[in-house]
Amino acid sequence: MIESLLVANRGEIARRIIRTAHRLGVRTVAVHSEADSGLPFVAEADQAICVGPANPAQSYRNAEAILAAAEASGARAVHPGYGFLSENAEFARTVEAAGLIWVGPGADAIEAMGDKINARNLMAAAGVPVAAGTTEPAVHVDVALAAAATIGYPVMVKAAAGGGGMGMAVAADDAALRAEFDKVRAFAERMFGDGSVLIERYFPRVRHVEVQILGWRAADGSHRVVALGERECSVQRRNQKLVEESPSPAITDELRRELLAAAVRAGVAVDYRNAGTVECLLDPTTGEFFFLEMNTRLQVEHPVTELVYGVDLVEEQLRVAAGLEPTFDPDALTPRGHAIELRINAEDPKRFLPGPGAITAWSEPVGDGVRVDAGYAAGMTVTPFYDSLMAKLIVSGADRAEAIARARVAVADFELAGPKCNLPFFAELLDHPEFVSGDYDTGIVGRMR
Known part of the structure; x- marks a missing residue:
């Protein structure tokens, strides 16, 4: 296993990566901007290094400063999280050229899938449906x-x-x-x-469904890619996700087999290694699905897959990057139950406009099937410099009905004051007949407003 890891990110994802690394006995190094010096991920890392001012271009996207931090700290690997430099092929190559382990897919795969037109052409050649x-x-x-x-x-x-x-x-x-x-x-x-x-x-009525994949080089030298189920991501505002769930209520067993097989073909086509996501559009009328894009990194919504499949995707990422095989049997993956993730953002629950500010109250819900991945706590400030995501509320149950019921209670029990917050929107959504039925699409938020 990797002995020391620099986390080139911030907030809840940096904290979440650090949590798994510590469980595995891996020393962690956090890099942070001046604006983030008081956040939990900084305090929870074994070492923290400031890499610049609040402006992301001068801190979290400053490859030179991040590599200098890795050298100064003695870190042997870099995990980019999501956003910032996570899908920057040049940064991945630079990390590896410095003799460090890159916890992600190869730079060639990142580059190949980074251009949507090139990605579409590659997928079509691999037999993956494209619109x-x-x-x-x-x-x-x-x-x-x-x-x-x-x-x-x-x-x-x-x-x-x-x-x-x-x-x-x-x-x-x-x-x-x-x-x-x-x-x-x-x-x-x-x-x-x-x-x-x-x-x-363009599909006037469409669902957004994605597949989690993991690729690695097996002990016998063969290249393996497996699909760990699908996630429904159709609750969106401004084409950006607010809610994700697994499994998708729109997918039949036959369609699931086709969708997962296509995602595996996509990964094989670019010799994909580590965690990634194949995103697709699903026409709910015809049942046809089409490749949208591949995210060559860990997704924000990865926890719903973790809860349904009983795996720690960050641990699997670290193992694959270290040249080890996954902890699970790839031929015996069995999903259980249902999971839903709600993105708790510092934004107006009606118009979804950002509303940063000082957090005067923060009390997370607890209970069976409740998980909170948070980037903040009471007394901290959500600044306007970064994405408005404050925390992810993830709930699971034996089935979708139980997961929704637990989500309702968890939303009501989540006490958060200071910044604007979209918790009231989730309370409305979880009681909305269209969402509860499972028969919804990417236009649901607009119809609710």
């Missing part, structure tokens, strides 16, 4: 218009290098496409340094 769309960047609006004429409106206009629900717009006709094309391209150039645009079929 109708462009196979080359739409370099001019006339190219986009021609593609839309072939695909049929409405279409999705996407930043090819984007992620996290950013750099996306829907166009219902030529006029809308002309307007959105320039906006998306400008946004992509500003945010990702790449103005490439993808035109793809």
Whole structure:
């Protein structure tokens, strides 16, 4: 096992990685910005090093400062968490060039899947279903218009290098496409340094379902990729997830077998190692699914898979990175029960606008099947410099009905005051007939508002 680990992230995910590392006897090093010096993950690491001011570009995305911290601390491995540098192929290569272990997939896989157009083409070649769309960047609006004429409106206009629900717009006709094309391209150039645009079929009613995969090099030298079930991620605002659950209430046993097999083919196609997620769109009317993207890192919502499959995905990541095989039998993976994750954000529960501030009260719920992965505590301040995620409330039960019932109680028992908070939204959602029925799609939040 890895002896010492630098966690190149912050908040709840840094704290969560540190927790597993300590259970395994791994010494941990936290890097943090000046704004985060008082957060729990900093205090809980064996060593903490400030890598810059609040601006992420000068701290959590400062590869030079992070590598200097690894050298100064004697850390032998780097876990990037999610966001920041987690899907930066150049950073992964730099980490390995420094003689450190990168806890993630190979840089080539990150690079191959980082461009949405290239990823679509690779997946299509591997026999993974993809929605109708462009196979080359739409370099001019006339190219986009021609593609839309072939695909049929409405279409999705996407930043090819984007992620996290950013750099996306829907166009219902030529006029809308002309307007959105320039906006998306400008946004992509500003945010990702790449103005490439993808035109793809848009589904007015669709579900967002993803598959957790894990890849490794087995003792016999063979490459193994397994799928640890699917997660339903259709409760979203601004194309960004708020709730995830596993298993998906929309998936039949036959469809599940097809979906998981496709995800494994996706991983094999890029020689994928470590944890990753294959995201798909599911047409609830036809039962067809289409590849959306691959996230070459640990997902925010990984705990629901952990609870359903009884595994610690961070431990599996560390083992695979160290050249060890997983703790579980890949041929005997058995899901049990149901799990739901709610993202507790510092945001208005009606319009979902950020509302950072000092936390004056914080009391986490407890009970059977209740888990809280938190990045904050009472007396701390949620600053405006980073994502608004404060904690993840994860509940599990023998079935979906029990998980929902426990979630209702946990939401009511979660005391949080100071910043704006979306707990009232979850209380409403968990009683909403559409969500309770399981027959919902990515438009559910809009219909609730």
